[in-house]
Structure formats: structure tokens, C-alpha cells
Amino acid sequence: MQLTPKQLVELHGFNNLTKSLSFNMYDICYTKTKEERDAYLNYIDEQYNAQRLTKTLSNVTDIIGANILNVAKQDYVPQGASVTILVSEGPVDESPVESFEESPGPIPGSVIAQLDKSHITVHTYPESHPDEGISTFRADIDVSTCGEISPLKALHYLIHSFETDVMTIDYRVRGFTRDVNGHKLFIDHEINSIQNYIPDEIQMYYDMIDVNVYQENIFHTKCKLKEFDLDNYLFGYKKDKLTPDEQDIITHKLKSEMDEIFYGKNINNGLM
Known part of the structure; x- marks a missing residue:
């Protein structure tokens, strides 16, 4: 059973469904020399330091x-860097109707909701290919909340906060809560796709694939930039510093x- 704005169910106690958003972004760069690779890593460390x-x-x-x-x-x-924030529920007088709707969130703004036993984390992973001149930066962000609102409301802001070539996004609702009659509720909002939380003006730049397991309340979307400018x-x-052949190879x-x-798999690129 799901809840909609027109079908609000009075719960027995606190809404203890756990809603987890995992946002993974990748930034890719070509670094031909050790000096270029070091400069790129220094840039990443500055751009995405812990502070x-x-x-x-x-x-x-x-x-x-939420409250920190x-x-x-x-x-x-x-x-590399890591940040973990433990948050608690924020004061709420009334849950906004729009919190149930599939729509992009703010960049940023305030969405009032009840939260408890929640956390937000980020870990960064700069790395480079030993021979091919490819450097890749990955950031993993996890937002886990208990309460009425979905952390998907923060997805719009997160996409704007990182320079992203590839994104993988996972959303899962776990556990259950009960109504006043003791009936279990395994999800408390309608959701068809994570894509509905990504604005059209962002979607137009990406190829997107969904892999959803609706009966398990598991949703997965991956995105790759369509346009490529070397x-x-x-x-x-x-x-313009490279020959046409060098441009093609890179x-x-x-x-x-x-x-x-x-x-998510190795591809034989045909280059030795």
C-alpha cells in the first residue's frame, strides 16, 4: 500500500521507513604526462576538499x-576526502503536499520534513590509468533518512554541485511503518523512476537507463553525457595543440x- 496526497493515512507512531539515496559521479580527464596528472589531482583535491x-x-x-x-x-x-554528517529530525508543523510528488528539488532551498536517525556521507576517489593517460575522479554521496520526505529532493542540487560525465543513482525504501490499525506500509509515496526527480533541462544532456525492481522498492538510474568536446x-x-590522429586516439x-x-564492464577498445 502506498500513500498519496489524496490518501493520507494516520500512522501509528513515527514514520520509520528508511529511504536511502546513493549518488555516484565520475569526472574524466586525459593527462598525458605525470605533470599533467599531478596538476589534475591537485585541482581535484582543491575543488573537492573536505571543507x-x-x-x-x-x-x-x-x-x-534536518538539523546537524x-x-x-x-x-x-x-x-581524497571524506565527510560524514549525522542529522536529526527537524521541527515540522505540517508536511507539504509537494513532498509526495515526483519532481526535481531545489538548488538549494528549504523543504520541511520530519527526520530521525539519519546521516549524509561523501567519499572521493581520484585515480589514474598507469599507461593510457586517463585520470578519473569519483565521488560517492549517500543520503539516508527516516521520516516522510525522500532524500531524492536533494538530487537536483547534488547534480549541480559536481562536474559530472557519468552518474549512477540508486534509491531504495527499506523497512516498514504501520497505520493506526497496525497495517504495514512498505513505502509512503508514489515513485516510477528516479528520472522524475531530474529536471528536463538536465536530462536533455544525458543518455539515461533505468533498472527498477518495483516490487522491492529498488530504483536505479545511470546517466552519461551525450555531447563530447575534447x-x-x-x-x-x-x-589545437594535438594532431588529428592524436585527437582521434585520445x-x-x-x-x-x-x-x-x-x-559497468570492460570494453576491448581495439587499441594496443
Whole structure:
């Protein structure tokens, strides 16, 4: 049984459904030399250091209407960062009707909701290919809430907060809550696809695939940029510094990297 704005059910006690959003983003770059790779990693460490990531997650906390209880953050050597924020329920007088609707969230704004036993985390993973000149930066963000509102309301803001070539997004509702008659509710809002929480102006830039298991309240969407401009993937110079053959080879490597991440498997690119 699901709840809709027109079919609100009085619950027995607190809504203790757990709603978990996992947002994974990938930024890909071509770094031909060690100097270029080091410069790219330094840029990533500065762009996504623990302090800036804490600000991003704090904004997510505001969007989902939570209160920050504790912040733990760490920059790692030689690279990478982690932030974990423990949050508690925010005061609520009335749950907004729009919180049940499939629609993009703010960038950012305040959505008031009841939350408890909740947390938000981010971990970053810079890495590079030993031979092919490919450097990849991954950030994993997890938003887990208990209460009425879905953390999907923060997805719009998260997409805007990172430079993203490939995204994989997972959403799952776990556990159950009860109405006043003791009837179990395994989800409390309608959802057909994570894509309904991504604005049209963002969707137009991505190829998207859904893999959903509706009966288990498990939803998965992966996205890959449609347009490709080699200049956006070279660090410190433009493609006019390369020969046409070099441009073709590098483009092939970058596109193969994105395809492998998007499809989750290695692809034989035919280059030795």
C-alpha cells in the first residue's frame, strides 16, 4: 500500500521507513604526462576538499529539513576526502503536499520534513590509468533518512554541485511503518523512476537507463553525457595543440572509459 496526497493515512507512531539515496559521479580527464596528472589531482583535491564538501552536505541537510548533530571530515594523503554528517529530525508543523510528488528539488532551498536517525556521507576517489593517460575522479554521496520526505529532493542540487560525465543513482525504501490499525506500509509515496526527480533541462544532456525492481522498492538510474568536446577533457591545453590522429586516439580512449563506467564492464577498445 502506498500513500498519496489524496490518501493520507494516520500512522501509528513515527514514520520509520528508511529511504536511502546513493549518488555516484565520475569526472574524466586525459593527462598525458605525470605533470599533467599531478596538476589534475591537485585541482581535484582543491575543488573537492573536505571543507568544501562539508558545505555541500550542509546545504543538502537544509534541503531535506534536518538539523546537524555532528560533522566528521578528513582530507587524505596523497589525495581524497571524506565527510560524514549525522542529522536529526527537524521541527515540522505540517508536511507539504509537494513532498509526495515526483519532481526535481531545489538548488538549494528549504523543504520541511520530519527526520530521525539519519546521516549524509561523501567519499572521493581520484585515480589514474598507469599507461593510457586517463585520470578519473569519483565521488560517492549517500543520503539516508527516516521520516516522510525522500532524500531524492536533494538530487537536483547534488547534480549541480559536481562536474559530472557519468552518474549512477540508486534509491531504495527499506523497512516498514504501520497505520493506526497496525497495517504495514512498505513505502509512503508514489515513485516510477528516479528520472522524475531530474529536471528536463538536465536530462536533455544525458543518455539515461533505468533498472527498477518495483516490487522491492529498488530504483536505479545511470546517466552519461551525450555531447563530447575534447577540449573539456584536456588539462592545461586545447585540442589545437594535438594532431588529428592524436585527437582521434585520445577521444577514443576517453569515450571508452565513459562507456565502461556507464555499462559497468570492460570494453576491448581495439587499441594496443
